[in-house]
Amino acid sequence: MNLDLDDLAEQAARAVPPRPVGTAGVVYDLHRRHELRDWITVETVALAPVPHRRPDGVLLTSLLVVEDDRSAELVRYRPAWGAVVWSWPELAIRDRLSLDQVTDPSKVERIARFRAPGTGWVAPVPHAATPVLHQLFPALDKALESGWPPPTEELRRLAALYREVLPADALRLLRVLVPDVADWLTDRVLDDNGAAGNDEAGNG
Amino acid sequence: MSDWGDLGGLGDLPDLGDLDDLDLEVGDFGVTDLDGAVDLPDPFAVGAGTDTGVDWAHYEPYEPMWLPEDFDGIGDPLGLAEHWVWQSGGTCGVVSQGMVIESLTGHPVDQAALTEIAESNGWYDPASGTRPTDMTRLLEMSGLETATSWDANIVEIGAALERGDHAIVGVNSDAIWEPLRDSDGDPVRQGGADHAVWVTGVDRAADGTYYVILNDSGQADGAAAPVALPDFMNAWDASGNFLVIAHAPGEETAI
Numbered sequence: 326m327n328l329d330l331d332d333l334a335e336q337a338a339r340a341v342p343p344r345p346v347g348t349a350g351v352v353y354d355l356h357r358r359h360e361l362r363d364w365i366t367v368e369t370v371a372l373a374p375v376p377h378r379r380p381d382g383v384l385l386t387s388l389l390v391v392e393d394d395r396s397a398e399l400v401r402y403r404p405a406w407g408a409v410v411w412s413w414p415e416l417a418i419r420d421r422l423s424l425d426q427v428t429d430p431s432k433v434e435r436i437a438r439f440r441a442p443g444t445g446w447v448a449p450v451p452h453a454a455t456p457v458l459h460q461l462f463p464a465l466d467k468a469l470e471s472g473w474p475p476p477t478e479e480l481r482r483l484a485a486l487y488r489e490v491l492p493a494d495a496l497r498l499l500r501v502l503v504p505d506v507a508d509w510l511t512d513r514v515l516d517d518n519g520a521a522g523n524d525e526a527g528n529g
Numbered sequence: 530m531s532d533w534g535d536l537g538g539l540g541d542l543p544d545l546g547d548l549d550d551l552d553l554e555v556g557d558f559g560v561t562d563l564d565g566a567v568d569l570p571d572p573f574a575v576g577a578g579t580d581t582g583v584d585w586a587h588y589e590p591y592e593p594m595w596l597p598e599d600f601d602g603i604g605d606p607l608g609l610a611e612h613w614v615w616q617s618g619g620t621c622g623v624v625s626q627g628m629v630i631e632s633l634t635g636h637p638v639d640q641a642a643l644t645e646i647a648e649s650n651g652w653y654d655p656a657s658g659t660r661p662t663d664m665t666r667l668l669e670m671s672g673l674e675t676a677t678s679w680d681a682n683i684v685e686i687g688a689a690l691e692r693g694d695h696a697i698v699g700v701n702s703d704a705i706w707e708p709l710r711d712s713d714g715d716p717v718r719q720g721g722a723d724h725a726v727w728v729t730g731v732d733r734a735a736d737g738t739y740y741v742i743l744n745d746s747g748q749a750d751g752a753a754a755p756v757a758l759p760d761f762m763n764a765w766d767a768s769g770n771f772l773v774i775a776h777a778p779g780e781e782t783a784i
Contacts, residue, residue, distance in 0.1 A: 328602050328733060330687045333758075336739055337683040340759035341766050342715050349718075356699060356722040357769040362679065367699045367768070368619045368658030370723045391619040391658045392702075392723060403619065406657040451720045452707040 348374055348469070349462035351385060351411055360418050361409070368392065370402070371409065372495055373461060373487060376473050377505040383413040383473045386503050388495050390446070400450045404440035405498055413469050435501045445494030454490045461486040480509040488512070591708040591716075595732065595740045595755035602732030604690035606742035606753040609729040613744040613752035614640055621725045622659025623647045624746040626667040628727050629695045633673055633777040643667060664697065664725070664773050674776045681772035683762070686728055686741075695775045696728040699768030700761075702747055708760040716759050722768035729753065 345353045355361065355371040370392065374385035387409050390402040410420040424436055439445065448454065464483060468475040475483075487496065487510060500507040597607055612632045616624040623644050631638040647653035652663040665675040678685070681698075689696045702724035709717040730742035730753075739758035745751030756764070765771075 328687070328731060330684050333687055333731065333739055334682065334684045336758055337762050340716070340762040342718060342763055344766075345718055353718050353721050353767060356767060356771070362769065363660065363662050366654070366658035366660050367622050367664065367725045367771070368723055371721060389657070391656070393618050403656055406654075451703045452709075455703075455709070455717070455719050 345462075347416075347462060347466040348385065349458070349466075351387060351416060352458070352462075355387075355409070358418065361421065364421060365389070366391065369406075372405075372492075373458065373490055374411065374465075375487070375499055375503060375506050375510060376413065376465065376469060377503050378473055383469060384419060385411040385413055385416075386499065387411075388498060388502075390492075390495075393442075393446075395450055398450060398453060399447050402446045402448065402492060404442055404446055405495060408502060413473075432501055436498065439494040439498040439501065441494075445497075446492045448490060448492045448495075457486055457489045461490065474509075477509075484510055589710055591710045591757065591760065593740060593755040593757055594736070594738070595734050595742075597753060599735065600730065600732050600742075602730055602740075602742075603687055604728070604730030604742065606730030606732075606744075609727075609744060610752040614746055615749060615751065616640070616746035617644075618655075619658050620644055620653070621746055622664055623653050623667065625697045625725045625727050625744075626664065628744055628746065629697065629775050630668060630671045630673065633695060633775060634671055646670075659725075661699070661771055665775075668773070668775045672778060674778055676774045676776075678772050678774075679769050681770045683731075683741075683758075685772060685774075687731055689774050690728070690731060692776075697725055697773040697775070698728055698765055699771035700724050700726055700764035701767035702764075704760055704764035704767070705743070705745070705754075705756045706748060708757070708763075716763035718763065718767070720767070722764075722771070726751075 344350065351374050352371045355369070356365060356367075368391045369389050371387040371389055374387040376383055376385050388405040389407040389409065390405050392400055393403045394401045405424060407421065407423045409418060411417065412419050424440065427433060427436055449457075461483070464479075464486065468479055468483065474480060491499075493512065496510060496512060499510060600607060609632055612628045614624060614628060617640075620640075624640050627638040627640050627643045630636075630643075644653060647659070647663075647667060648655065650666065652666040653659050661677070665677055668675050686696045686698070699722045701718075701720050701722050703719040704716060705726075707719070709719065711717055724747055726746070727744040728741060729744050732740050732742060732755075734740060740755040741758060741761040743751065743754045743756060745754045748754060
């Protein structure tokens with residue numbers, strides 16, 4: 326055995342890359358948050374958070390999922406089991422919820438509809454999604470820092486990026502949980518007037 | 530902050546078949562509908578770039594260069610490889626405990642039965658997985674002593690391996706399965722923690738590079754799987770450096 330633990334520690338200390346900031350930190354540092362450590366399972370992934378304005382400020386909501394299977398290009402998640410809500414720009418945790426605990430009658434049925442296992446929870450593998458996320462997070466930060474919501478053209482661009490990395494049923498479930506995003510976080514491209522077109526699933 | 534209560538379960542999920550059978554490709558996720566609104570880069574295409582300043586041309590996969598036959602480090606990655614199993618679905622929290630139980634008790638472990646035990650006791654949920662606070666339940670049920678910590682460091686793992694204890698850590702899986710390096714050779718973050726693995730050794734290769742050796746139930750070739758130290762630290766950091774140490778009672782050393 327020829328290992329020097331002091332040297333190992335020194336090498337390890339140099340190895341940790343800078344911690345992500347802004348919206349990227351919401352996803353990448355989910356498990357580092359002390360408030361969530363006893364609640365978030367070790368397998369849980371936070372999907373890209375979506376902003377929405379509330380009377381007391383802007384919030385970010387992420388769905389929580391667990392990977393079930395993957396191929397070289399695609400990952401299949403189990404349907405979302407929960408969600409976490411952060412405040413912007415503090416990135417303080419404002420809420421956390423298990424979707425099984427939602428009791429609002431107007432939402433229960435629609436939530437259940439988008440929590441069926443299947444192709445609706447398939448997305449690109451993280452390795453392939455990383456380039457998109459590295460576009461999405463800075464664009465989100467910029468839009469948030471400029472005052473949410475941004476102009477329609479920017480919302481359209483953000484929605485396109487979300488569609489690249491979020492499973493289809495995650496988009497639909499987010500529109501149920503956060504109705505404010507339903508007019509821009511669509512399955513389809515907005516038309517020139519900013520309307521989503523015929524997107525019945527988007528109405529939950 | 531309001532807590533909406535304990536996690537619930539969706540029950541057993543139906544078998545959906547193999548992902549490769551699905552009639553889906555990455556391009557089906559909307560980029561073709563954008564009318565050129567977004568120009569998505571190929572991360573490894575020469576000259577590819579983004580408007581975020583990230584130069585993807587310099588993000589390259591990293592291949593470990595570690596030879597098992599040259600192992601001269603701490604732990605017993607080659608001997609412990611026999612206890613490696615490939616997990617089913619998102620059961621890494623259960624399976625990593627099962628591998629350690631088999632190793633430390635000497636009794637064969639049926640991973641499917643162990644998963645049922647964990648689920649029936651509320652220590653594993655098919656919808657959400659295993660909470661960190663439940664990552665010692667099966668170990669302790671099997672008579673093992675455990676210690677759990679956050680913000681741990683590599684020396685704690687090394688010291689545990691030197692004592693003959695076993696270590697389970699939380700990691701970001703892509704950072705160890707498909708490590709990327711930037712133009713400076715530094716690891717690239719690819720996501721948050723989503724996986725648990727058993728650390729069976731630490732070694733230093735002939736070129737001076739440290740490797741952390743894993744029994745990784747999430748990979749088909751995950752027995753004695755080497756991960757270069759920077760990639761391991763990158764992956765482990767995502768979990769808040771979560772560490773579970775397991776120890777067989779009656780041995781000379783204690784946690």
